[in-house]
Amino acid sequence: MRFLRSKRGNVAIIAALSLPALAGSLGLGAETATWYVNTKQMQNAADAAAIAAATNAASSYVAEARAITAHYGFTDGVGLVSVAVSNTATCPAGGSNCYSVTISRPQPLLLAQIVGYHGDTTIGKAPAKLITATAVALQSMVARPYCLLALGDNGVNTALVANGGPKADLSGCNVMSNTGAICNGHDLGADNGDAHTTNNGCGVVEHSNVAVVPDPYAALAVNIPPDPCNGNYPQEPQQKKDPSLPSQNQLAGIENWSGPIQMCGDVQLAGPVTVNTSGPTTLIIYNGQLDTNNQIxxxxxxxxxxxxxxxxxxSGPNGPYIHAPTGGGTLDVAAPTSGPWSGVVMYQDPGLTSGVDISAAGNSPTWDLTGAVYLPHSSVTFSGIVNKASNGKSCFAMVVDNITINGTASILEHGQCAQAGLAMPTGQVPSRGKLVL
Structure with a gap:
């Protein structure tokens, strides 16, 4: 009777009945922890791969991404691993130019089935849980300033050419062609050589397929006063019977200038000229050249x-108008550091398309200039040395249509363009990828 009234076996019975549920719960907990760990590993791999693909941003971006996931132990097609890579993923901020990497691998179910969980996929015919991780990255862009920009608007397929210039020195500068670039025998020493199409040999670090850099200074032309010359543009005599330049077109000695100085036709230095200015000053030459005439x-x-x-x-009586500096001697000029012409030392109106070429930039005359030289439709041959103005900061930039660099062409001093008031020609170039999702 005492045996029949005993309750000692109740606990054992309850434990026996609860054991399957307990085992299933423990199994599900253990498997969930495993899924979490695997997902975390996959996510790390997907993040690194998406960044690599966006940084690569070339036709090999898929191979780049899958090489990274393999390094993390997730090789596409091995051990049921799938690695999907795209360069047309939707970006969180809009657009469909993001790079995505999705890693997936099914995990077999073990004790989790005891509590009735049958997964969301199968391995063979056995139930399994699909583990996935996705990362989305976008190639970031950074601003790159250029000391030399070839616009290539005149239809020249290779707007930047260097011919055998083993002593050329553009170190500390970046160069850009809005078409192609080719440097034969020497990279110019430029830190970065960029081209919109193909760059062949220009720059210590070369880049092709770079976005076009917009003309940075064309809008400044609105600051040029109307032509006051009434069609009268004296030109330097080419033959004995040609009239000489009037005295107002010949400069010598000390000039005290302020505001716009407007001159009609050719201007020639009859001796050394020293310019004192009161505030930012412009010398505007309408339909004429500046002939330094072996002076300074x-x-x-x-x-x-x-x-x-x-x-x-x-054209004038002596031929087409020349809109450029000519003659030997030296231009030793610093640009304004404020006002509409801040940082610009020489400017050709972008409306001028003829008489604008320069065949001996930096050489005849010598250029000791601080600031930007803007020659948007000029074919330039650069073979001299550009140094800073004696009384200016170390800053030089040049914008041309196309340029050929020969011999020892060098830009000796630079790096102070912010102090010189110049907003340098700047483009947006690809940088490392960054995660956006």
């Missing part, structure tokens, strides 16, 4: 000058 034009300490070529694409 220099700005004094605290003075600043922008030399502007304006006018029309026409």
């Amino acid at each position: 034009l220099q700005t004094t300490s605290g003075s600043a000058l922008t030399i502007i070529y304006a006018g029309t694409n026409g």
Whole structure:
């Protein structure tokens, strides 16, 4: 009777009945932890692979991404692993130019089935849980300033060419062609050589397929005053019977200038010229050249000058108008550091398309310039040395249509363009990828 009234076996019975559920719960907990660990590993691999693919941003981006996931132990097609890579993924901020990497692998179910969980896929015919991880990255862009920009608007397929210039030195500078670039025998020493199409040999680090850099200074032309010359543009005599330049077109000695100095036709230095300016000053030459004539034009300490070529694409009695500096001697000029012409030392009106070429940039005359030289339709041969103005900061940039660099072409001093008031030509270039999802 005492045996029949005993309750000692109740616990054992309850434990026996609860054991399957307990085992299933413990199994599900253990498997869930395993899924979490595997997902975390996959996510790390997907993150790294998406960044690599966005950084690569070339036709090999898929191989790049899968090489990274394999390094993490997830090789596409091995051990039921699948690695899907795309460069047309939707970006969280809009657009469909993001790079995505999705890693997936089914995990067989073990004790989790005891509690009735049958997974969301199968391995063979056995139930399994599909583990996935997805990362989305976008190639970031960074600003790159250029000391030399070839616009290539005149239809030249290779707007930047260097011919056998083993002593050329553009170190510390970046160069850019909005078409192609080719450097034969020497990389110019430029830190980065960029081209919109193909770059062949220009720059210590070469880049092709770079986005076009917009013309940075064309809008400044609105600051050029109207032509005051009434069609009268004296030109230098080419033959004995040609009239000489009037005295107002010949400069010598000390010039005290302020505001716009407007001159009609050719301007020639009849001796050394020292320019004192009161505030930012422009020398505007309408339908004429500046002939340095083996003399020097220099700005004094605290003075600043922008030399502007304006006018029309026409001809005078002695031939087509020349809108460029010519002659030996030296241009030793610092650009203004404020005002509309801040940082610009020489400017050709972008409306001028003829008489704008320069065949001996930096050489005849010598260029000791601080600031930007803007020659948007000019074919330039650069074979001299550009140094800073005696009374200016170390800053030089040049914008041309196309350029050929020969011999020892060098830009000796640079790096102070912010202090010189110049907003340098700047493009957006690809950088490392960054995760966005």
